[in-house]
Amino acid sequence: MFKIQTLNNISVFGLERLPRERYEVATEIQNPDAVLVRSADMHKIEINPSIKAIGRAGAGTNNIPVAKMSQRGVPVFNAPGANANAVKELVLSGMLLAARNIPQALDFVKKLDGDDHAMHKAVEDGKKKFVGFELPRRSLGVIGLGAIGVKVANAAVELGMDVHGFDPAMTVNNAWQLDSRVKQALSVDDLVSKSQFISVHVPLLDATRGLINADRLKLMKKQGVILNFARAEIVDEAAVVEALNAGTLHAYACDFPSNALKGNPRVIATPHLGASTGEAEDNCAVMVADQIRDFLEVGNVRNSVNFPEAVLALAPGATRLCIVNANVPNMVGQITTALAKNNLNISDLLNKSRGDIAYTLVDVDAAIPESVAQEIAAIQGVLAVRVIPAK
Numbered sequence: 001m002f003k004i005q006t007l008n009n010i011s012v013f014g015l016e017r018l019p020r021e022r023y024e025v026a027t028e029i030q031n032p033d034a035v036l037v038r039s040a041d042m043h044k045i046e047i048n049p050s051i052k053a054i055g056r057a058g059a060g061t062n063n064i065p066v067a068k069m070s071q072r073g074v075p076v077f078n079a080p081g082a083n084a085n086a087v088k089e090l091v092l093s094g095m096l097l098a099a100r101n102i103p104q105a106l107d108f109v110k111k112l113d114g115d116d117h118a119m120h121k122a123v124e125d126g127k128k129k130f131v132g133f134e135l136p137r138r139s140l141g142v143i144g145l146g147a148i149g150v151k152v153a154n155a156a157v158e159l160g161m162d163v164h165g166f167d168p169a170m171t172v173n174n175a176w177q178l179d180s181r182v183k184q185a186l187s188v189d190d191l192v193s194k195s196q197f198i199s200v201h202v203p204l205l206d207a208t209r210g211l212i213n214a215d216r217l218k219l220m221k222k223q224g225v226i227l228n229f230a231r232a233e234i235v236d237e238a239a240v241v242e243a244l245n246a247g248t249l250h251a252y253a254c255d256f257p258s259n260a261l262k263g264n265p266r267v268i269a270t271p272h273l274g275a276s277t278g279e280a281e282d283n284c285a286v287m288v289a290d291q292i293r294d295f296l297e298v299g300n301v302r303n304s305v306n307f308p309e310a311v312l313a314l315a316p317g318a319t320r321l322c323i324v325n326a327n328v329p330n331m332v333g334q335i336t337t338a339l340a341k342n343n344l345n346i347s348d349l350l351n352k353s354r355g356d357i358a359y360t361l362v363d364v365d366a367a368i369p370e371s372v373a374q375e376i377a378a379i380q381g382v383l384a385v386r387v388i389p390a391k
């Protein structure tokens, strides 16, 4: 029986992927094998040594101590692209809300009173305060052309916008998806200076903290709109508030309300709703639950943010050793020597590495005694060892 702890609400469609006869799933559970999480801050909680995997039912993993988990030999999985359409749609709403001054207009309407005749007159007199602008031919700069950025850039092209993108580490797959009408910016500054709208779609890292700052806001075109549906810290909030108050920035649409932003009429803030659609919640939960199950039951690694991709079909009757080790020379040599010494025959083997971590799957055509697993665990550089008994 595997024990799964959920730290946030996870869609039942995902939880149903973990059969009840083999999985116990609860918010409070002793010695869990794995954790399913959305935005709960795992930096602030004790992570039980029993945990073998963490599944983030979403994209961003800045709420998880990933480096610490790597040192422990624990993979962190996420659900790349599973909520990208939901975020794209909210970004498009942000652009339209900002361009047509809709939040201010809705507020004006809420405050109307008097009879219908008086209201109608106030509407016709008042509407001139909310004159907006249209999107075709307006420029949009997209920083980060991953699952979300590509979708935002493509949709904006379809709306007739002039779109530039910047991403120095774009994947080939995302490049294939990107509309050929999206122009490549040479740097963030180049992109900012060409853009009236800027949308950030990068993970929160040291390199992306404060990416949009006071200097860059000064480079933007007039009536600028910043869209931040990535993470609060990627935009320097104080600089944005200053630009909004000075009237040099038209609007700040973001998914991260704060006291500094509260009450500012030019701020359009949603309560971290980017991934909050039924579709996105189901997609993320299903994807990550399948990945956790494949890891716990077979040792396979798909869509991990700290482990290499490692998928090896497990032959019926084979016992599998899953070994996480430092990516240094002679690890596979030592592992296979330990097996040979104990007269264990290897039927299949996969060794993959990513950065400092290597992951080795070894299939053996006999049972693996606990003493052999311990011998391998004792090899210097081995971080975690797991035996998956033959089915």
Ligand SMILES: NC(=O)C1=CN([C@@H]2O[C@H](COP(=O)(O)OP(=O)(O)OC[C@H]3O[C@@H](n4cnc5c(N)ncnc54)[C@H](O)[C@@H]3O)[C@@H](O)[C@H]2O)C=CC1
Pocket: 058, 059, 060, 061, 080, 081, 083, 084, 087, 143, 144, 145, 146, 147, 148, 149, 166, 167, 168, 169, 170, 171, 174, 201, 202, 203, 204, 207, 208, 229, 230, 231, 255, 272, 273, 274, 275, 276
């Ligand atoms: N508001 C919400 O509810 C949601 C927010 N997010 C946020 O959006 C972020 C992006 O999500 P996805 O597009 O799914 O991730 P992704 O991993 O598919 O794309 C991120 C892209 O950013 C690029 N990048 C990294 N550093 C960069 C830099 N310094 N300059 C330019 N590009 C850089 C990467 O090369 C990658 O292509 C997540 O990390 C998360 O923080 C994601 C989903 C929902």
Ligand SMILES: O=C(O)C(=O)COP(=O)(O)O
Pocket: 038, 039, 057, 058, 059, 060, 061, 083, 272, 274, 275, 276
């Ligand atoms: O997927 C992401 O990165 C998100 O920010 C979504 O967060 P959530 O799952 O809605 O708490």
